[in-house]
Amino acid sequence: MRGKMRAAVVVEPRRLEIREVDIPQVGPGEVLIKVKACGICGTDFSIYTGKYSREYLPLIPGHEFSGEIVEVGEGVRHLQVGDRVTADINMSCGICFYCSRGQKLMCPEFRQLGIHIHGAFAEYVKAPASQVHKLPPNLSFEVGAFVEPTSCAIHAAKAMQVALGSTVAVIGDGTLGILHTQIAKYQGAAPVILVGKHRERMEKAKALGVDYLVDITREDPLQKVKELTEGRGADFVIESVGAPETYELAIAMTRPGGRIAAFGITEAEATIQVKPFDFVLGERSMVGSCAGVGNDWPDAIKLLEYGRIDPRPLFSLRVPLEELEAALLLGKENRALLKIFVSPEITKREELG
Ligand SMILES: [Zn+2]
Ligand SMILES: [Zn+2]
Structure with missing residues (x-):
């Protein structure tokens, strides 16, 4: 897909701008996802302040997301336009000592979407199809965006x-x-x-x-x-x-x-x-315990699908993309708030839960 999109870019520590940038170009084996919800996490605040990932700036953060596929790259067979999905953010080389032992978190080339490479505080994000997981119909996009944190907690458990x-x-x-x-x-x-x-x-x-x-x-x-x-x-x-x-x-x-x-x-x-x-x-x-990987993702989706974990009482707010910076600061200031989501499709702040 050609064209421009709105994205939140951390340009330098404590400087976040909403910019018009190119829509990511999908290569073979990749899909383009229209972002519906992206959770704000403590790591995003650390990226914003420069405490974390400073060497990767300018960066579009956002690693807890869900959305709808709008384009599939060459060779992608198991996904189609219109699928509601989330994506495992953890990328690794696949061939090193650690990857060959199923320990991709330790791969020297380990990278996370939204932390080391552009993420989902934007209208669109691209991801390798092999990392994408379909969402069951009973999961909202917010719960879909919560699969990532759930996978981390499951990994620890x-x-x-x-x-x-x-x-x-x-x-x-x-x-x-x-x-x-x-x-x-x-x-x-x-x-x-x-x-x-x-x-x-x-x-x-x-x-x-x-x-x-x-x-x-x-x-x-x-x-x-x-x-x-x-x-x-x-x-x-x-x-x-x-x-x-x-x-x-x-x-x-x-x-x-x-x-x-x-x-x-x-x-x-x-x-x-x-x-x-x-x-x-x-x-x-x-x-x-660093992050949810591999089958932690489908396991998280199943526990959410069957209501074994219901995170919805932990959801506080949904804000437009333009309010990301305000929401990052608000989350630090108002300690009663729990999960805040950014939705590029809304124009007004909404309370959840
Ligand atoms: Zn996080
Ligand atoms: Zn590796």
């Missing part, structure tokens, strides 16, 4: 292997933190504890079935989690904040023999204090 009846504590009351609690509950964890500091978000999590809330602005989280677990600590702890203090707290909060999931993204150079003793004599373990 698979790495954790939570056992039935075990205690899961999640540190962080953001959209993903609350999603982790929903998945833990669904995996049969009991009790599920959310450690956070934003009252409205915590109350939402409580309404969605979290058993205990621990407000770190009002109580000692370590003492409180120990109280709730007969003095032992939680069997599983998920760090979903991305700060050194909360990583140290996550380790302290895990019982001997328990497991920690490293999920929150810290600054690249951040370090923490660890007592090897806790890992040797306590036989604790820690698993890292």
Whole structure:
């Protein structure tokens, strides 16, 4: 398709412009998607401020998206114009040591759509057909755009292997933190504890079935989690904040023999204090989890399709493309807000959920 489209371009740190740019040209094996919804994520804020992906600017961010196929490239057989889809954003070389072992996240050529290459805060985005997943008819475009974050949470859950009846504590009351609690509950964890500091978000999590809330602005989280677990600590702890203090707290909060999931993204150079003793004599373990890949995507779609996870209570707003910058700032300012979507097709802000 020839022509121009509107796109949000981060030109340099804290400079985001809505520009007229060329519609991406679809090559063999690729499809062009008309963007219907694209979620705003903490990573987008970090790209906007220059904390992340600075060397890739100018960049069109946006990596949690859904839309409708408007063009298919040569050789694409399983997709057609009109299909409602989302796309796995994780690209890799396919032939290196890691790719050949199914560990594409570690590929030296690993790139993510909307983080390293142009993404979906635009009217159109292109993606390799092999990465595209069709959406079941009962999923809205917003839920379709939420497949990416769901795949990330599922990836972490698979790495954790939570056992039935075990205690899961999640540190962080953001959209993903609350999603982790929903998945833990669904995996049969009991009790599920959310450690956070934003009252409205915590109350939402409580309404969605979290058993205990621990407000770190009002109580000692370590003492409180120990109280709730007969003095032992939680069997599983998920760090979903991305700060050194909360990583140290996550380790302290895990019982001997328990497991920690490293999920929150810290600054690249951040370090923490660890007592090897806790890992040797306590036989604790820690698993890292970076993104949803491979079958995490179809698995996420299935869990959403059959209502095992219903993220809609976590959806706050839908804004026009022109309001992306305002929404990025608003998300940081108004901590009651959870997921905000950009929709290039609307002209007025709409409340969701
Ligand atoms: Zn994200
Ligand atoms: Zn590779």
